[in-house]
Every structure is written in structure tokens, then in C-alpha cells.
Amino acid sequence: MRTITEGVLESSRCPECDTGIQADSRFTKWCPACDWNVDPGGPEPAKGRLEALRRTLARRHGEKLLATMSTDAPGEQRARRDAYGVLAYVVALLIHGVTAVLATTGIWCVVSGWGGLLMVPGLFLLLLGWGLRPRLNRLPKDEDNGAVLRRPDAPELFALIDEVAEVSGTRGVDAVAVNADTNASVQTYGLRGRLLTLGLPLWESLTPEHRIALLGHELGHYSNGDTRRGLVLGTAFRSLGLWLFYLSPIPNPTAVQMITNLAYIGPRLLVQGVLMLLDTLTLRSTQRSEYLADSAAARAGSTEAAVGLMDRLLVVDSIDITLRREVNSRQLRRSGQPRGTEGEGLWEELAAHIASIPESEYERQRRVGALRGHSVDATHPPTHLRRRRLLDVGPVAGVVVADEERSARIAGELAGARGTVAREVVRDGVDGV
Template structure:
């Protein structure tokens, strides 16, 4: 419900009445005064101390606004390497070199001195640490149902058509799961491209939004997203893994005084080292994710190129309304109805919220602002697309073709519906 706080509070910059929805901190819808303000009651703590969270939110707001201003007036595909991306790659290379040095030193210590000796213990410790910190390349998640071309020829054909239109490579693995989400990534040493479509989301989207979703996710294969590069993943994961590794374990209670003193000193050293590594992890994540947010803007541009600006912005509005979409899917599934009912319910929900959506987009700018967010606020993403040249759809998904695709997925829809129906 929208509450316009006319007469209660006015904007100190332009004098207009402030607005609020969802009991959020009021802001000015016209000049956006106070939209970047920290709303402690509605925003989850990130570092645990409100005075630090307030400052990190302020820094995130400044960086996010600066990035938006730098990108809104230029071709996104020609932005090139960012400083954050280059720094992330450099740090990843150093971390990988450090892990390799640990492993080599460990092996050398095993054979450098006559056995037995303390160097063997130290060597094994180095090798174990190198194994614990090694980069992980991932695999196809067990909850993903891989769809072969024989099982889903229409869906494969649509994915290939969208990929061709936006100049992206075709995924080597196409799958579905039961989440209200979709993602593209690379898995394994061979870095196989994986596209996974969450069926509650896919089934709730109309034709243009489906094409936009494919354009956005396939765009991640060509937009330089730091989260998906084999040379950048170590910077985003290794220090966090090391911090977990050195986190102090629970101590004993029945040991003697000397043992307790030793344990206490060991825990202090482990805690300090773990916190230091964690701070480094946060600093790297905050730096690298600037590049990730830039990649999301480019993926949105790919979505608009495939589905047109209208389809891409509609997709963003659906993603802003995931709670409503989840409710629609759950209620329809409990009534034994499938994706056609999911789409109809989502369309009705968006139509009912048409007057509220501009404020929801604005509020997302505040509530999705974070140093550690992988995506820019949905409101800024919508604004970025609206500010750029209008694009007509390059791929049109007709109702008949969408029905054929849904028929290929009927068994998977039934399972996704059963899971959604049981969710509270």
C-alpha cells in the first residue's frame, strides 16, 4: 500500500510531499532526496555494527551512483576492462601463485631431510593447506535436470536463436530446476557453459520476458562478469575459504591449566588471522563486485537487444515482484494448475501494481544498495534501459511456440508445482 505523507513531511530540497511504501523511510519521488539514506529498520545488517553499516551503505550509494552515471551515456559493449576487473585478476594470479608455492614447498619439505623429522609434518601441513585453498571450478548442481536436445528441441532451438541474435555462445548444458531464479555459469576444468532456468520463474513469464531472460543470462557469457572467469574466481573465494579454515574451533573444558592457556593463545592467534583474512575477503569482494554490477547492466542490454526494451523492462518488473510471483505460483499449484495459470496470475499482479511500480523501483535503489551486491539495484537497471535508445525485439516468441516449449517441460513443471505447493 502506498502512503503519501503530504502535510506530514516535505522535501527540504524541492518542497514536494515525501512518499513511502512498505513502511520505509520517506523520500522524495521527484528529486529523490533521502532515497540513498540508510533505513536501519528495513535493511539487513552486513557487518553487524550499525555505525559501520551506515557508512558502508553511504559508500555503496556513492559508488553505485557514480557507476550508473559513467555508463548511462556510453555504449556498454565498448566499456572494456575496468580497473576493478584488472585488479581482481591481478590478485587472483597472486593468490594462485601463493597456493602453488605452498604445495611445492610442502613437497620439497617431504624429501629435503632424512626421515623422520619435523619438516615432514610441516610439509604435510603445507600440502593440506594448499589443497584446502585450491580453486574450485564447480560442477552441474545435483538439483538441476539437464535437458537434452531430444527431450526439449523447441527450447534448445529458442536458446540458440537468442544466442545468435546477441552474439553469445550457445550453452553446452541446458537445464531446469525448481527455484524462482535463473543463472548462467561455467563448470568444471573444461569450463562448460551451463544455463539453468528456474521453472517457477520461466513458467510465470510471458513470451517477451522469456526471451529477455534468455538474452540476459546468455549475455553473461560475453559480458566479462568477474564472478564467472577462471582467473577471477580465486580472488572472490580463496580468502573467504582461508578465513573459515582458521576460524577457532571450540575448546576443551576438562584439560589442565597449562593446556587451557595454550588453547586460549592458539584461539586468539586463529581468531586474529581469521578476521584479517575475512577483512581482506570483504575488501576484494567489494572491489570485484563493481565489475560484476557493470556486467549486469551489459546483460540487461543483451536482454533488450533480444526481446526489445519493453520485454527487458517487463522482466525487471517481474524480478522486483518475486514475492507476488511466488504466491501466484503456489496458489495455482495447490489448485492443480500449471504455467498458463502462473502467467495469467503474474500478469494480473503486475497490472494491479502498475501505479505502485515506479515507487517500488525507486525503493529498490535504496534497499538493494550494498558494497557486496552482485547486481545493481533493479530500479537503476530499469532506469538504464529506459534512458537508452529504444529497441524492438529481435526474437519473437509466439504463443504457439511457447506452448510447445511448455509441453516439452510438462513433467518438470509438475514436480516444480508440487514443491511450490508445499512451501509455506
């Protein structure tokens, strides 16, 4: 029986230019000579006005920044705050000021109108101010999704993170969350705590060199002035998101609720406008930080590893599809398996599939990315521009090395989390985790 890591090499002729084509049966058949069928699906439409704006700005700023940053070798650039960044801080402080005014007015109404009618609007404003207060990120719990590791749980992994952090010009993290997302990220929790989140579908599909580049990129956000991850702007974005949630129209409204929905239109448009303004003011700085984080990835793992990591990000859809297929297969035969063993070998199957993807598919995805302006999300510069910048400045040798023994020790430290997440994925399904 053929496995998901095996394909059939099929030969044919291009219907456009008559060039000979050889294609793996698992992937899209296309012509490298004339780009016939290189992007049969076409780009996905943007979801809403904010997403469309972000995509447009991502392309525009990404291309302009590439022109100004390509001549500098990785490590020579430093993030800098411009007038837009200062204005963004002013807007963020005004957002928090509105919440403070609501709470202060509520306290005044309650105190000055104690026992009277002013207490009603006072309590309402107090509750509203409390609900809209800036919220700090919290450290997730193990039962939320996956597992959370501290230094004693994975000393070798944290030692690698510290080594990469030193190369990136920052300190390491205080906790590592391992989950089932096809992603990786860093964020601050509390006032100074640092959390690195590693999604196992992505982590397990990478080589040791790619993983070092991934760590370098994520930790590079702490050393290059990524303002959106800061306390003031980060909480402002979360507050605006909460305001939009509160102002969302009520589905299937009654007659009274329809009036409420109409009353919400003006405030909702105002909040969306402020969110778009804050997006516009911070996007250039955010995109610069992504380019600089790529430089940190190259310094830590090498230019080759950083570029290879970007290629892996282009096939994220293939990772998700493969994982979903494997999970569905295991769910169908789960009744005949001993309890607790349904997740065994899941990550090995996924890694084997990714390792089997032919270079022709990566090249197709690179061309599709250039056509669509693909980016990891709407705040990132287009991936092909990030890749071009690293290649244009010349190769950089990585400083951090993960040999087979070190990689094996790290894998041993993650074994418990790998098993836990695999069982959760098979039990709940890909979309349920």
C-alpha cells in the same frame, strides 16, 4: 471462496494529504501523491561488514556508471578492462600462488625429510594445499535439485537460447539446470562448459517476452567481459570463501578451542580484508557488465520486455510468499491426494497470481527500490538505475520472437522438470529445496 489471485479494491483517504486512495487488499496501502506508507518496513540491515561495503559501493559505482553509459544506445558499449581490473587479476594470482606455495613446501618437506620429523608438517601443508586448491564448478546432478537438461532433452529451448546468444554476441550453453530458486544465472563448469540455471518460480512468472529478455541478460554476461565469472577471478573468490570457512570460529568452544578461535582472528581478518579488496577492485567492472547485460536483454527481447523483467524482479518477495502459501496449503491437504499429484497446478497458480498484481503495486515497488537503492544483490547496480538507463536511451525492438506455438513446445519440453520440481517443493517445503 476467493483465491490468491483475487483481491478486494478498498477506497480510503490518505491521512497525510487527504488524497483519495484505491488499494488492492492483498498489498500495502499507500498514497501515490505523497508517498505515505510507500515503504512501511524500511530497508533490511546489511548482514556483516562485507555486505555493508558491497551495498555502499553498489550505489556509488552504479550512479557513476549511469552517468557515463546513459548516452549510448544498447549495443554500442563494450566492456573494457581498466587498471583496477588488472590489479584484481594480480591479487587473484597471488591468492592462487599462496595455495601453490603451501603445496610445494609440503612436497619439499615430505621428500627431503622422508622418514623424519619433517614429514609431519609436510603432510599437513600438503593436505592444507589440497583443501584450499582452486575448484572448478561442476555440472549438478538431477538428484541434487531439480533437473539438468541437455540438447536432445529440449531442442526447442536450446534453439531459443542459441538464437538469443547470437544476438548477444556469444555462443549458447551446454546444459540447462531447472530448480526451485527464484532466480536465474549462468556459470562455467569444468574448463569451457556453460550452464544456464532457470529457477521455475521466476521463469513461470514471466511472459514469453520477459523470458527472452532474461535469456539475453544472462547470456550477455559471456559477451561483455564479466571478470568475476572468469576462471582466474571466479576460482579466487571461491578460494577466499573456503579460507573463511576454515577460519570460522568454533561454536560453543572448550577452553582449548577458545585459544584456537583467538589464533584464528588475525588470519580471518586478513582474508576478509583481501576479499574486500578484491570486491572493491572488481565491482565497477561487474556493474558495468550488468548494464551491458541489460542492453543484451533489450536487443533480444525489446526495451519494453527488459524493463518489464526488472519490474518482475522487484516483486520477487511476492513470488516467494505466494509460493510458500500455496505449498503450505498443499501440504495440509496432501494426505487426501494420490501420490505424485501434489504438485499439479502449482506453477499455474503462481503465474496467475503474478499476472494479477496491479500496476499500483509495481509503482510502489519502483519507488521503494529508488528509496532503498534496491538491487538484485549487492554486486548489481540499483534496479531503478538500470531501468532508467534503458528508458533514457530510447526504445529498442527485440530481435527474437517466441510465438504461442514455440512457447507451447518449450513448455512441453520442460513439463517433466516442472512436475519434478513442483513435487519436490511440495514434499520438502520452499526452504527445503
